[in-house]
Structure formats: C-alpha cells, structure tokens
Amino acid sequence: LWLRYPKVPIPGRLAEYQAAFKRVVKSGTGASLDIAEAELVKGLSGLTGGTVATGAAVDGPGAVVIGTAAADVIKGLPLAARLGALGPEGYLVEAADIGGQPVIAVAGNTEVGVLYGTFALLRHVQSHSALDKLSLTGSPKIGHRILNHWDNLDRSVERGYAGRSIWDWSALPGTLSPRYKDYARANASIGINGTVLTNVNANAQVLTPSYLTKVKALADVFRPYGIKVYLTARFSAPVEIGNLSTADPTNASVKQWWTNKVNEIYQQIPDFGGFLVKANSEGQPGPQDYGRTHADGANMLADALAPHDGIVIWRAFVYSDTSPPDRIKQAYEEFKPLDGKFKSNVLVQAKNGPLDFQPREPFHPLFGAMPKTPLALELQITKEYLGEDTHLAYLGPLFEEVLKADTYAGGEGSTVARVIDGTLHKYATTAISGVANVGDDTNWTGSQMNQANWYVYGRLAWNPDLSSEAIAEEWVRQTFSNDPVVVEPVVQIMMQSREALVDYMTPLGLVHIMGNDHHYGPGPWLNSLSRVEWNPVYYHKADANSIGFNRTSSGSNAVAQYAAQVGQTFGSRDTVPDDLVLFFHRVGWQDKLKSGRTVWEELVHRYSQGVDEVGVMRETWKSVEGRIDGKRFSDVSDFLQIQHYEARWWRDACLAYFGSVSKLQVPSGYAPLA
Ligand code: GCU
Numbered sequence: 001l002w003l004r005y006p007k008v009p010i011p012g013r014l015a016e017y018q019a020a021f022k023r024v025v026k027s028g029t030g031a032s033l034d035i036a037e038a039e040l041v042k043g044l045s046g047l048t049g050g051t052v053a054t055g056a057a058v059d060g061p062g063a064v065v066i067g068t069a070a071a072d073v074i075k076g077l078p079l080a081a082r083l084g085a086l087g088p089e090g091y092l093v094e095a096a097d098i099g100g101q102p103v104i105a106v107a108g109n110t111e112v113g114v115l116y117g118t119f120a121l122l123r124h125v126q127s128h129s130a131l132d133k134l135s136l137t138g139s140p141k142i143g144h145r146i147l148n149h150w151d152n153l154d155r156s157v158e159r160g161y162a163g164r165s166i167w168d169w170s171a172l173p174g175t176l177s178p179r180y181k182d183y184a185r186a187n188a189s190i191g192i193n194g195t196v197l198t199n200v201n202a203n204a205q206v207l208t209p210s211y212l213t214k215v216k217a218l219a220d221v222f223r224p225y226g227i228k229v230y231l232t233a234r235f236s237a238p239v240e241i242g243n244l245s246t247a248d249p250t251n252a253s254v255k256q257w258w259t260n261k262v263n264e265i266y267q268q269i270p271d272f273g274g275f276l277v278k279a280n281s282e283g284q285p286g287p288q289d290y291g292r293t294h295a296d297g298a299n300m301l302a303d304a305l306a307p308h309d310g311i312v313i314w315r316a317f318v319y320s321d322t323s324p325p326d327r328i329k330q331a332y333e334e335f336k337p338l339d340g341k342f343k344s345n346v347l348v349q350a351k352n353g354p355l356d357f358q359p360r361e362p363f364h365p366l367f368g369a370m371p372k373t374p375l376a377l378e379l380q381i382t383k384e385y386l387g388e389d390t391h392l393a394y395l396g397p398l399f400e401e402v403l404k405a406d407t408y409a410g411g412e413g414s415t416v417a418r419v420i421d422g423t424l425h426k427y428a429t430t431a432i433s434g435v436a437n438v439g440d441d442t443n444w445t446g447s448q449m450n451q452a453n454w455y456v457y458g459r460l461a462w463n464p465d466l467s468s469e470a471i472a473e474e475w476v477r478q479t480f481s482n483d484p485v486v487v488e489p490v491v492q493i494m495m496q497s498r499e500a501l502v503d504y505m506t507p508l509g510l511v512h513i514m515g516n517d518h519h520y521g522p523g524p525w526l527n528s529l530s531r532v533e534w535n536p537v538y539y540h541k542a543d544a545n546s547i548g549f550n551r552t553s554s555g556s557n558a559v560a561q562y563a564a565q566v567g568q569t570f571g572s573r574d575t576v577p578d579d580l581v582l583f584f585h586r587v588g589w590q591d592k593l594k595s596g597r598t599v600w601e602e603l604v605h606r607y608s609q610g611v612d613e614v615g616v617m618r619e620t621w622k623s624v625e626g627r628i629d630g631k632r633f634s635d636v637s638d639f640l641q642i643q644h645y646e647a648r649w650w651r652d653a654c655l656a657y658f659g660s661v662s663k664l665q666v667p668s669g670y671a672p673l674a
Pocket of ligand 1: 158
C-alpha cells in the first residue's frame with residue numbers, strides 16, 4: 001500500500017533526515033505507544049537507509065520524542081499548551097528543544113493521537129518534505145470514520161472485486177492472519193477509527209456466541225490502532241437465532257432479547273462501536289414489517305446500546321418494491337417526517353446521492369433536511385458502478401464534489417461537509433462511512449490504483465476540506481515515487497479519470513444504465529426486469545423525441561426535496577448544469593445545451609470524449625515506464641488497455657441504442673461505431 005519507506009535518494013535531504021532521526025524516545029507505556037514507536041523505527045530506518053534505534057532518553061541530537069500530554073517530557077514543551085484544544089485524537093508534531101538538544105516531538109492527548117502524529121510525520125518524510133520549521137497539526141473533523149465491509153460469513157463479498165473477504169471466519173479466533181495488523185496499520189495511517197465487519201444484507205449468525213468470540217479476536221487486534229469494531233444487526237435476529245416469534249420493536253421480549261445480546265457483546269468487547277442496520281430495503285426485514293417506523297426500530301436498538309455508549313447507524317437507503325413513480329424520492333419521504341424522533345445515539349446514514357452510487361448524481365436531499373438527527377454520509381469506495389476492479393477511476397473528485405455541494409439549508413455555505421461534520425446543525429455525534437474495497441488479493445483492492453480510493457476516503461473522512469488533488473499527490477508520492485516525472489503524470493491521470501468514466505458511461509446526468517445485477521457493462525436497452533425500477537429504461541426514458549427523467553414540478557417534483565435555492569437551480573432548464581440535465585429534465589433530442597450542441601450531438605461528443613480521455617490516460621501512463629517497478633507498471637497498463645476497449649464498448653453500445661431510439665446518426669467527425 002502507501003506504507004513504503006525506501007531510502008531517500010536526494011543526498012541533501014537524506015543527510016538532513018539522518019541527522020534528525022537517530023533514535024525514537026518513547027515517554028510512557030501502552031500498546032498504542034508501542035505501535036507508534038515501532039512504526040517510527042521501521043519507517044525512519046527505511047527512509048534514512050540506516051538503523052534508527054529506540055532510546056530511553058534524549059541523549060544528544062537526533063531524537064524523536066513521542067508521548068501523550070501526560071508525559072513529563074511533553075508537559076514541559078511549549079506545544080503542550082496547544083494540545084488541549086485538539087481533542088482526544090489530535091496531534092502536534094514539532095521541532096523542540098529538550099535540555100539544549102534539538103528534537104522532534106510527536107505529541108497527542110491520547111496514545112492514539114500520538115499514533116496519528118506518527119503517521120503524519122512519516123507521511124511528511126515519505127514526501128521528502130523539509131524539516132525546517134516542521135509543524136504538523138491534526139484533529140479530525142468527523143468523530144466516527146468508518147469502513148463498511150459488505151463481507152459475508154462465507155467470505156464472499158457483496159460488490160467486492162478484490163478477492164475474498166479478509167476475515168477468515170473459520171480460522172478465527174485461534175488463527176490471526178498477519179493481514180489483520182496490516183489492515184489496522186493502513187487504516188490508522190489515514191485516520192479510520194471504525195470498521196463494520198459484516199454485510200448490510202446481514203446474517204444474524206454473526207451475533208451467536210461462537211461468532212462473537214471471533215469478532216472479539218479481531219477487536220483485540222484493532223484496539224491499539226484506535227479502531228472500534230461494529231456489526232450489522234439483522235432486524236429479524238430475535239426470531240432467527242433467539243427463538244422468538246416476533247421481532248416487533250415494541251414487544252417486551254424482543255427488547256429484552258436485544259438488551260441481553262448487547263450486554264453479551266460488551267462483555268467480550270468493552271469498546272464495541274455499535275450496529276449498522278439496513279431495514280425494510282431490498283427485501284431486508286425491519287420495523288415496518290410490524291407496522292412500526294424506522295425510528296421505532298432504531299430507538300429500540302439504541303436503548304440497548306446506550307448504557308455502553310454504543311451507537312446505531314440506521315441506513316436511509318430504502319426503496320419499495322411497489323413500482324414507485326420516482327424511486328429516488330422515497331428516502332426523504334420516509335425519513336424527513338421522523339426528524340427529531342430518534343434517540344441521541346442514533347445516526348441516519350444516507351448515500352451521497354439519492355439513487356445508488358452512480359458515477360455522477362446530485363447530492364442526497366436528506367443532507368440539510370434533518371437538523372435534529374445526525375446524518376452520516378455513506379460513500380462507496382468499492383466501484384460497483386464505476387468499472388469495479390479494472391477501470392481506473394480515482395474517486396477523490398467524486399467525494400469532493402458531494403462534500404462541497406451546497407445544500408443551502410442554512411443559507412449559502414451549508415455544504416454537505418458542514419452537515420456531516422456537525423457544525424451546521426450542531427450534531428452531537430458525527431460519522432462518515434465508506435463501503436470498503438478491501439479483499440484478500442495481494443494488492444488488497446483488486447487493482448493497484450484502487451488503493452488510492454481507500455486512501456482518499458480516509459483522508460477526507462479526517463478532514464473533508466482537503467483537496468482531492470492534494471491527496472492524490474500525497475498518495476502517489478508515498479506509493480510510487482517522489483520524482484516529478486512520475487508524480488505529475490500519475491496525478492494527472494487520476495484527476496481526469498472519474499470525469500472520463502462519466503463521459504463514456506453516463507454523461508449528462510444519465511444514471512443506472514449498466515447491465516443488470518453485475519452493473520459492469522452497458523445495458524440501456526434493458527426493460528424486462530421484474531421490478532420496474534431495476535430497468536435502465538425507467539431512468540433514461542428515451543423515445544423517438546426525448547430523453548431524460550422529468551423531476552421538475554411538472555414531473556415527479558423531486559426537486560422540491562431540496563432547499564428552494566437548490567431546487568430552483570436543478571428545476572430550471574436555464575440553470576441546471578449540463579452534467580445533470582437528464583437526471584432532472586426531459587429534453588428533446590434537438591434541444592440546445594449550454595455547450596451550443598444539441599442533446600444528441602452532446603451525447604455523441606461526451607461518449608467520444610470519454611474514450612479519447614482514456615486513450616490519453618493510457619499514453620500518459622506509458623511515460624512512467626522504467627520509473628516505477630515493472631510489476632505495478634504492467635498491472636496498471638493492462639487494466640488501462642481493458643478500460644480503453646471497454647470505454648469503446650460503452651460508447652458504441654450506448655450510441656447504437658440511443659441512435660436506434662432517436663433515429664439519429666452519429667454526426668461526421670466522430671469515430672464510427674465498431
Ligand atoms: C446496491 C447494491 C446492493 C447493496 C445495496 C445497499 O443496491 O447493488 O448490493 O446491497 O446497494 O446499499 O444496500
């Protein structure tokens with residue numbers, strides 16, 4: 001991954017580092033401090049090409065002093081006064097003077113804060129940055145920064161493209177794969193502090209005693225890395241594994257069953273994080289099965305967890321199976337009336353957009369609409385609709401786009417970032433989740449470049465105001481090389497990749513036109529699936545005259561779910577961005593867009609541009625040949641070749657289909673369809 005520590009090749013910088021990093025002096029004891037010390041020894045030894053030792057005292061220049069605010073040596077430093085404001089996970093890394101010796105201090109309010117500071121220092125050095133005036137400060141803006149594994153107990157992974165689940169349930173708890181520690185290191189290095197081990201389409205078995213001992217074994221590995229374990233709770237568990245005849249959340253025996261179950265979990269895992277729940281969605285059981293609301297269901301679990309400080313993360317990804325006129329409206333309709341009805345340890349988790357992790361969709365209208373209920377943002381790191389393992393699509397710009405989207409809930413500047421970090425509505429609890437792309441593949445994520453999506457998720461979860469481009473650069477420097485002839489082209493490829501993919505898959509606000517179930521290749525023609533809202537034609541509605549879904553006031557009026565300012569922008573043909581036009585409007589093929597082209601011409605243009613952009617990405621990648629190791633070079637080249645072919649497949653299939661519906665030809669000047 002990005003935890004690579006090759007010797008610094010620039011002589012001046014190397015000498016600077018060798019002088020500054022001679023030994024690591026740990027002040028205090030504890031498992032997380034031990035890890036911080038070991039990480040520094042390993043990382044700095046590699047980067048300086050020598051042996052950085054551990055030491056008991058400063059003992060001359062070149063010490064890296066690590067400790068919490070409670071350590072005497074840290075208390076005596078000027079930085080100590082500034083630590084308090086940084087919260088339990090915050091850190092400061094600074095040059096300091098101890099007994100006349102220049103040192104570098106890595107300080108946190110807690111041991112985990114020290115560990116985060118450690119990784120910040122390593123990142124700084126991995127990027128070959130100067131130590132002069134070194135001052136690194138960090139504290140997370142979002143409290144719970146979580147990975148959601150959609151991993152099943154049989155080690156299959158729903159929407160997983162990186163091999164099997166890394167949780168080897170049959171070997172646990174007796175055997176602990178070394179991967180568990182590496183996974184924890186990687187997460188801690190980017191600030192992730194929670195992991196939901198199991199699929200949202202949950203199997204109640206994980207709540208049985210034998211599985212809980214396995215969960216405990218994982219929790220014990222992750223704890224010193226600051227990572228809490230969560231589980232998905234299948235709502236019908238009291239029936240399935242508890243021998244009750246109902247799972248009605250108002251039933252006293254059901255409540256007692258969950259209370260007992262939660263107590264049992266906390267006996268094994270005292271810092272258990274809580275439950276993630278998918279209920280009454282896509283066939284999953286839930287409180288509505290008993291005529292109860294989402295709030296009734298969530299609050300019942302919340303009551304059981306509250307004495308232990310556990311939380312419930314209740315998903316808002318719901319849509320009915322009764323042929324809705326506009327599927328995307330349902331979450332808002334079900335949850336908005338419940339605002340204020342949830343217990344204080346419940347968060348409602350909404351996907352970034354109202355549909356389902358598309359290459360591009362507008363932000364979810366629940367953001368900004370639930371001032372009394374902490375909303376968590378769910379992003380998908382695994383690229384279910386974005387080319388899975390093979391297509392290179394760096395998700396930083398997608399994540400940044402949603403975080404910066406302005407809900408206008410409290411006037412201008414009410415971005416999704418300000419909603420989920422709690423500042424807009426003064427949420428007491430805050431959370432963000434990323435659907436993990438991790439599996440047991442050697443490269444962890446199904447492709448070399450998909451590692452960047454895990455990385456950027458963690459970095460933005462820590463600070464949603466960071467720029468995705470700056471994070472791409474950080475990642476390239478740590479993962480591949482600091483040489484500008486590598487950094488510049490690879491960052492360029494990454495930064496253009498998501499837009500290229502939108503162009504060749506779903507330009508102009510098209511959504512969900514992928515083939516059924518696998519969601520990989522094109523399938524805009526599909527129209528015979530059992531549920532109407534699974535069919536691509538439901539979304540694009542193309543016919544001989546027009547294309548697009550009318551969500552304005554003359555259509556489904558989904559725009560009314562946004563604050564007035566946003567709804568008006570999306571709802572007017574004059575102001576809706578071309579990038580979302582077909583998501584909100586039904587337009588004639590010959591209507592003009594902002595580009596000056598007609599809708600049909602623009603569609604052809606964007607599909608063609610997407611293919612061309614992948615061609616450019618491929619060419620650009622060739623320039624790093626010989627500058628990075630051959631294995632990773634060819635892995636990425638091979639996938640770019642597949643992507644280039646498949647971008648053409650997307651272009652040709654979609655234009656052939658839409659052309660057959662509209663009876664329009666591809667204009668001259670564009671590559672003929674294969
Ligand atoms: C998508 C995905 C499912 C998943 C669901 C969810 O629909 O295809 O596999 O279960 O999202 O988020 O619950």
